[in-house]
Amino acid sequence: QVQLVESGGGLVQAGGSLTLSCAASGSISSYTMAWFRQAPGKGREFVSAIYWTDGSRYYADSVRGRFTISRDNDKNMAYLQMNFLKAEDTAVYFCAGYSRKHYAEAAGYAYWGRGTQVTVSS
Numbered sequence: 001q002v003q004l005v006e007s008g009g010g011l012v013q014a015g016g017s018l019t020l021s022c023a024a025s026g027s028i029s030s031y032t033m034a035w036f037r038q039a040p041g042k043g044r045e046f047v048s049a050i051y052w053t054d055g056s057r058y059y060a061d062s063v064r065g066r067f068t069i070s071r072d073n074d075k076n077m078a079y080l081q082m083n084f085l086k087a088e089d090t091a092v093y094f095c096a097g098y099s100r101k102h103y104a105e106a107a108g109y110a111y112w113g114r115g116t117q118v119t120v121s122s
Contacts, residue, residue, distance in 0.1 A: 002026045002111045004095045009116030016085050020116060022078040022095030028052070029073040032099040035080045036106055037091035038115075044094070048080060049103035058103055063089075087122040 003025040012018055020035070034049035048069040049058045057069050068081040078095060092115040101108025 004113035
């Protein structure tokens with residue numbers, strides 16, 4: 001069992017940047033890691049994923065070109081660098097690990113953090 005803890009959320013103006021971090025209690029070197037988000041009144045939405053096999057990265061269309069996912073297996077950490085933030089990026093962001101299905105399917109992930117709030121003011 002791996003526990004994930006997100007940090008780095010906060011309030012930022014539109015056009016600004018934030019970097020989210022996800023700290024794992026154990027090794028994540030064999031896991032696909034991902035970020036999802038959930039805005040008020042909406043379902044959980046895929047944001048980005050990074051494979052453990054070859055480091056391939058995947059992004060939702062809404063964030064491609066603005067967000068960058070990365071990982072540091074030695075430190076058991078995953079990150080989400082978010083640039084050019086928009087008001088519609090406001091949500092609780094969740095870190096997820098160990099996917100047994102398609103990387104964009106939330107139901108396939110075994111491990112989840114509790115989330116960190118990102119609020120973008122327009």
